[in-house]
Amino acid sequence: MKDIKQTWVFDSPxxxxxxxxxxxxxxKSGPVGRFLDKSFEDLYCGESTWEKAERALMKxxxxxxxxxxxxxxxxxxxxxxxxxxxxxxxxxYTAREYPWxxxxxxxxxxxxxxxxxxASMCVHSGMVQRSLTAVSSHYGAVERQFRLPLEHVKxxxxxxxxxxxxxxxxxxxxxxxxxxxRSVTIGKVVDWGLRDPLDMGQAMAPAAFDxxxxxxxDTGKTEEDYDLIITGDLSMFGSxxxxxxxxxxxxxxxxRYLDGGNTVYGYHPEGYAGGSGAGCSALVLYGYVFxxxxxxxxxxxxxxxxxxxxxxxxxxxxxxxxxxxxxVEFELTAGLEE
Amino acid sequence: MKDIKQTWVFDSPxxxxxxxxxxxxxxKSGPVGRFLDKSFEDLYCGESTWEKAERALMKxxxxxxxxxxxxxxxxxxxxxxxxxxxxxxxxxYTAREYPWxxxxxxxxxxxxxxxxxxASMCVHSGMVQRSLTAVSSHYGAVERQFRLPLEHVKxxxxxxxxxxxxxxxxxxxxxxxxxxxRSVTIGKVVDWGLRDPLDMGQAMAPAAFDxxxxxxxDTGKTEEDYDLIITGDLSMFGSxxxxxxxxxxxxxxxxRYLDGGNTVYGYHPEGYAGGSGAGCSALVLYGYVFxxxxxxxxxxxxxxxxxxxxxxxxxxxxxxxxxxxxxVEFELTAGLEE
Numbered sequence: 001m002k003d004i005k006q007t008w009v010f011d012s013p014x015x016x017x018x019x020x021x022x023x024x025x026x027x028k029s030g031p032v033g034r035f036l037d038k039s040f041e042d043l044y045c046g047e048s049t050w051e052k053a054e055r056a057l058m059k060x061x062x063x064x065x066x067x068x069x070x071x072x073x074x075x076x077x078x079x080x081x082x083x084x085x086x087x088x089x090x091x092x093y094t095a096r097e098y099p100w101x102x103x104x105x106x107x108x109x110x111x112x113x114x115x116x117x118x119a120s121m122c123v124h125s126g127m128v129q130r131s132l133t134a135v136s137s138h139y140g141a142v143e144r145q146f147r148l149p150l151e152h153v154k155x156x157x158x159x160x161x162x163x164x165x166x167x168x169x170x171x172x173x174x175x176x177x178x179x180x181x182r183s184v185t186i187g188k189v190v191d192w193g194l195r196d197p198l199d200m201g202q203a204m205a206p207a208a209f210d211x212x213x214x215x216x217x218d219t220g221k222t223e224e225d226y227d228l229i230i231t232g233d234l235s236m237f238g239s240x241x242x243x244x245x246x247x248x249x250x251x252x253x254x255x256r257y258l259d260g261g262n263t264v265y266g267y268h269p270e271g272y273a274g275g276s277g278a279g280c281s282a283l284v285l286y287g288y289v290f291x292x293x294x295x296x297x298x299x300x301x302x303x304x305x306x307x308x309x310x311x312x313x314x315x316x317x318x319x320x321x322x323x324x325x326x327x328v329e330f331e332l333t334a335g336l337e338e
Numbered sequence: 339m340k341d342i343k344q345t346w347v348f349d350s351p352x353x354x355x356x357x358x359x360x361x362x363x364x365x366k367s368g369p370v371g372r373f374l375d376k377s378f379e380d381l382y383c384g385e386s387t388w389e390k391a392e393r394a395l396m397k398x399x400x401x402x403x404x405x406x407x408x409x410x411x412x413x414x415x416x417x418x419x420x421x422x423x424x425x426x427x428x429x430x431y432t433a434r435e436y437p438w439x440x441x442x443x444x445x446x447x448x449x450x451x452x453x454x455x456x457a458s459m460c461v462h463s464g465m466v467q468r469s470l471t472a473v474s475s476h477y478g479a480v481e482r483q484f485r486l487p488l489e490h491v492k493x494x495x496x497x498x499x500x501x502x503x504x505x506x507x508x509x510x511x512x513x514x515x516x517x518x519x520r521s522v523t524i525g526k527v528v529d530w531g532l533r534d535p536l537d538m539g540q541a542m543a544p545a546a547f548d549x550x551x552x553x554x555x556d557t558g559k560t561e562e563d564y565d566l567i568i569t570g571d572l573s574m575f576g577s578x579x580x581x582x583x584x585x586x587x588x589x590x591x592x593x594r595y596l597d598g599g600n601t602v603y604g605y606h607p608e609g610y611a612g613g614s615g616a617g618c619s620a621l622v623l624y625g626y627v628f629x630x631x632x633x634x635x636x637x638x639x640x641x642x643x644x645x646x647x648x649x650x651x652x653x654x655x656x657x658x659x660x661x662x663x664x665x666v667e668f669e670l671t672a673g674l675e676e
Contacts, residue, residue, distance in 0.1 A: 002412040004437055006439040049655060074340040074342055087444065087446065087648065087649040088647075089651075093647075096527040096529050098527075100342060101342070101344040101524035102525070103443070103445070103455075104444040104445050105441070105442065105443060106420070106425065106426045106443065106444045107441070118456065121463060124463065145651075185439075187439065188440055189434040189436075189440055191434050309427065309442070310425065311424040311427050313424065313427075317387060317389065322431060322433070
């Protein structure tokens with residue numbers, strides 16, 4: 001079969017005009033904590049339910065993203081958002097607060113890069129001058145939906161990941177800024193037959209590998225072209241498997257590789273196998289990676305956000321877990337420092 | 339505040355190269371039944387669960403959409419899909435069957451037009467030659483997720499709508515065909531404070547009105563420019579409220595107005611207040627409306643798909659229902675008949 005191109009290269013520049021990251025308390029205490037724009041002191045974020053708390057995270061990220069670069073509400077032409085709650089309700093209830101045309105997205109934890117991809121496409125096409133994209137996840141809201149309420153204090157296997165409490169938002173536009181979006185690679189669904197929802201890292205690793213390979217193929221780049229290749233939330237077991245798949249294929253990226261799930265909590269005893277959730281890649285990318293890029297620590301970054309596309313019912317129906325990964329290529333535009 | 343543009347006008351032509359609609363048995367027996375491409379004889383569609391049945395509907399729609407115009411799998415550059423199940427699993431498990439880069443979407447029952455909008459944008463921008471978009475819904479799968487399993491045979495109020503069992507798929511490309519996509523208007527979230535999930539029509543009507551007004555404003559068109567204005571699934575009570583909102587505003591569209599939810603079941607006693615679900619607008623548009631357009635019955639059509647952006651938990655948490663409507667302007671390209 002003929003090869004299907006999965007990468008969109010933006011020949012005219014598309015920039016990250018602004019971004020913001022907002023987290024819960026545990027993310028604040030992790031290695032990326034000091035790079036975040038704001039962190040709430042407890043999981044409730046001043047609200048009465050986990051679900052409202054997640055909305056508070058997303059709303060705060062959106063609000064900071066605008067205020068940091070003095071962008072007015074009416075200068076935003078499109079809002080693109082997604083989260084992990086059933087029917088994406090965090091995003092919808094957040095969108096309700098704003099006067100923007102709104103598109104809901106879902107690629108599980110890969111939604112962060114799906115949002116950047118669509119937002120960039122809309123700006124690149126000239127249809128929209130400025131798009132804002134946001135994602136979020138919340139430990140309490142997600143646990144009770146996908147597994148059991150936190151109050152049950154259930155034990156977990158060592159492969160289980162911890163859902164990140166956090167939200168990220170980014171404004172994409174044609175206005176020159178230090179970080180440009182050069183290309184995006186839209187993933188296809190990859191399913192290697194795994195069915196353990198408490199080991200999503202290993203289920204998602206093949207999707208991340210597939211998208212990395214495809215990105216390099218489509219663009220003619222090699223791993224050497226990147227200073228950093230970062231996966232969204234493969235965590236301890238998934239990232240190891242991802243590296244194995246790369247090495248089996250002759251791709252040696254260990255010297256330039258990070259995983260958001262491993263980075264967000266470091267060695268915190270409550271961090272389980274690492275972080276996961278749509279908020280994970282957003283916190284690490286918008287908070288940590290972009291700040292380090294602006295300091296010229298990394299110039300070319302490929303972010304591969306990964307998502308497990310199941311729900312609790314498909315697991316009970318003995319289905320395997322389809323996974324996806326979307327990649328975005330970021331570049332520091334020359335000579336600009338903070 | 340400055341007016342935010344919500345409409346994308348495609349100056350270079352974007353066409354519906356192919357489309358297909360597949361339904362369950364009750365939709366077959368309704369007024370649009372004879373226009374559909376295929377209908378299954380029972381709700382299980384040859385599968386063992388409602389969820390698998392919904393996938394069978396979507397897969398069949400995708401497959402027919404390709405075969406009707408002899409489009410090869412490898413000629414499709416992007417798959418965009420959404421449905422109503424938690425975490426959009428119908429779409430993901432369908433996407434798993436194909437080698438396409440895939441974007442998951444969610445605007446509840448408005449996902450059909452969100453898919454057309456993004457697919458058209460990607461083709462118009464030149465990034466993708468041919469995108470395929472699909473949506474689905476299934477009475478059994480949706481009822482047990484949003485309300486109660488069918489086996490409970492619960493009574494409903496007269497405002498309750500019936501989820502359509504059906505799927506639609508469309509291929510969008512630059513290849514000249516009888517029906518062109520001229521513009522899309524992306525809705526914003528509208529919430530008038532209603533909170534009854536068994537009366538979604540009246541909750542969604544203000545969103546449909548908002549998007550219609552915005553579309554006319556953005557494009558400088560009037561209602562007279564359309565031969566048909568069709569809403570997705572407002573059904574009996576919602577469409578009446580929509581017409582009232584229009585008339586209060588001086589927009590008299592009754593002579594050129596249809597609602598998908600009213601059309602799909604006609605006066606079937608089991609059709610409740612009318613059809614709803616992401617499959618509703620897809621069956622009526624791809625099956626019925628596009629066929630009538632090709633016969634030159636209508637030349638200019640505005641389809642406004644409506645969605646209620648809640649989930650059962652937000653209802654239990656006493657939230658109101660945010661709604662959205664996305665509109666797409668279709669035009670019969672001159673002189674082409676079937």
